[in-house]
Amino acid sequence: MPLRVMVPLDGSESAEGALACVEQLRDKQDLEVLLVAVWEANEGFQGGDPVGRALAPQVLDCITGNLASYLSGAGERLQRQGVHTSFKVFTGHPLRDLSAVASRERIDLIITGPRGLAGPSCQYPPPRWCHGPCPLPS
16 A cells, blocks of 8 residues: 655745655655645735735636646656656645645655744654655665
């Protein structure tokens, strides 16, 4: 049974550091990788004026479309290396919603880049979080 791995990406080099961990892990384990991006639309996003509220859905569509293209490209790179990859883009609170997605998708391991989520190196109730760089056993 493949190990289900979630990798949150935001376009930064730091976040993409997690992909190196995935590449190391793929040589040791069969993987299914879910790449995710969360855009945090705060309360001020829609603005207090009618024009801001009217444009918010178009802006959100543009942002989520760009994130989907980015994740698709990252997924293609992993797929060329033989890693089964899918992706999801959503809006919300990154830490809370990533945990909910991990639970819903039955994720075994979440790998973040070295500065991802400002969390600990690894947490071990399921799902496990690895906070890169991820030294994997040989």
